[in-house]
Amino acid sequence: MSIALLSLIVLGLAALGYLLGRQRALAAAGGDMRRLHSLPSYYGASVFLFTAVPAFLAMVLWLLVQPVVVDRSTAAMITAADVPQGSSHALVMADVRRIAAGLDILVARGMDEDLLATMRADLSDIRGRLGGVGVAVAETVSPNVFEAAKSYRSLANTGRLAMAAAVLALAVGGLLYAAFRITPDLRARNIVESFIRVLLIGASTIAILTTLGIVLSLVFESWHFFRLYPAKDFFFSLTWNPKFGGGSSLGVWPLVWGTLYVSFVALVVAVPLGILAAIYLSEYASPTVRGLAKPALEILAGIPSIVYGLFALITVGPLLRDWLAMPLGLGDSSSSVATAGLVMGIMLIPYVSSLSDDIINAVPQAMRDGSFGLGATPSETVRQVVLPAALPGIVGAILLAASRAIGETMIVVMGAGAAAKLSMNPFEAMTTVTVKIVSQLTGDTEFASPETLVAFALGLTLFVFTLGLNVLALFIVRKYREQYE
């Protein structure tokens, strides 16, 4: 039975339960709705929830656990002899799963189950048959692997049947339990309320746990890295020079410097332009202009960063080189901090302006009236009343843009290059933490050397930076809020 069909049946049962619950509630009250504790639909909904929620929860759990269990029990069937030279147990298990899936397709195409049961790897052309349904198997299939695949398949099928039975039983049980306990005094409304609360808590728990998981895995892998590579060198060495043969120096400073430099240039571009645009839009523009300009600015935010990267690579880089860097004698590289920063700044303008515009609009009109009423001009009003009142929000917007800048990769690769350098010259190629994370992980090295694991340490560094920025943003916002309210 497919998952979709099973879900549909459970939902059908739940809908039935809804109708039944409603009806039983009305019947219990003798048709007089006022004698019920809750509206009839709440009784219906309580039955619906008791039918559907436990059944679906069981289904999800089962789907998560079953593969693990099946894998475990079949893995034992593969012996060391079945693992070819240069391969691994895990790779063979992946083959087993693929063959099992291929067999499923064969059966679905009309192959007899009994025939399959008697089929043997050393007698039939398994490889050819599987190839015929689009499942490519690398080498000839060894008997053990084939038996494992068969057992995998049958275990999985049994498991799925058992799941269907369990889920349906739960659904029917829940339906009957909830439907038969309905009395006029049952607080169905409160039951529904607690179900909803649990649902909401569940959703936020998932979000929090995922974040926690990601952070923990970062920390764990970084710890792994620091066992292979001295933390002192990572944090204090001023050179970044990974060699995949070993003996690399992996000092983080050139990357951190590049990240901060590029982000700084980006903010220098984005913050003034963004805030001034926001002020124009919210304080000066007529409704028509605003209606056109605001969406136009927001389109900028919708352009993928790779497109900005192209723009940096092809237009801005050469332009800056030919008109600024070369005449000033500051270098002849078209990849430079200035290029990446400038383009990234343009990308960040809509972030700053859109958020600041919302924040400026939230400043009460009464403030402006008060200022105009005293004979202030619009720009005096903006500078002395509107901006101070909107400042905490604007600082928040800027820090958000800064986080974006620090995490940006594409524009840096295409605009600033990939050379890790510690230099003050904005027309020199530099690179950032994110770019190096990518370049350390691309390539064909095993995932156990310091050169690859350093990616996690870099990721953690980046995370600490953005976390720090967010905490700072919160702190500033709170401080000013106290002052202004």
Next chain:
Amino acid sequence: MNAMQTPVIDAAALKPRIAASGVQVYYGTNHALKDVSVDILDRTTTAFIGPSGCGKSTFLRCLNRMNDTVASARVEGKILLDGQDIYDKRVDPVQLRARIGMVFQKPNPFPKSIYDNVAYGPRIHGLARTRADLDEIVETSLRRAALWNEVKDRLQAPGTGLSGGQQQRLCIARAVATGPEVLLMDEPCSALDPIATAQVEALIDELRERYSVVIVTHSMQQAARVSQKTAFFHLGNLVEYGDTQQIFTNPQDPRTESYITGRIG
């Protein structure tokens, strides 16, 4: 508080400060104010009364060109301040608003210190040459708004931390600080409790000795207590304008009478 002892004004002796004639206001297609003509006298409190939405605030906002900040508003007619048309091209509305102060319905102190709130106008218009000048302006204005004694020890505290009545008096001090010739007040007491209201009313009476004050109010009693002249608006028309005493005791128009006796409102 001493409203009962208000001296009787010899209206003929006072010259008109503002002379409005044939004022029309449109918000888009909504004709909100229809052909209003009023003379606002010097050193007199004029009350605008009338049911909600009849155009009192709209007319008040014409007098200092605050309607310029409303994109959809269009003003026609003539409004003279000391003989000069304030809607003339040569008149700078920003300058004008410094001469005609305004206090709003809801107290709206800036999110700044009490001192900076009052010093806001003088700073913008460069009224103080030295810090000591500014200190003096702030003190006089706060005294004039009867707030000095309550706040003199915490001038650096935020203005938004004051009580509602104190905030409104702070807004009055703020308006007074720019040295206006006319003070417009749009329902200044509607958000205040009776005690704060009494303080503001007493204040209006004092302010009248220097300025001409225009007050929009919903309270008949307040109009009777603080004003010498009253204008009654109804559905965008100025129905009746005259001495407060006469409007309240012997209204000429049946609509005025019904409003005052509580039959329309």
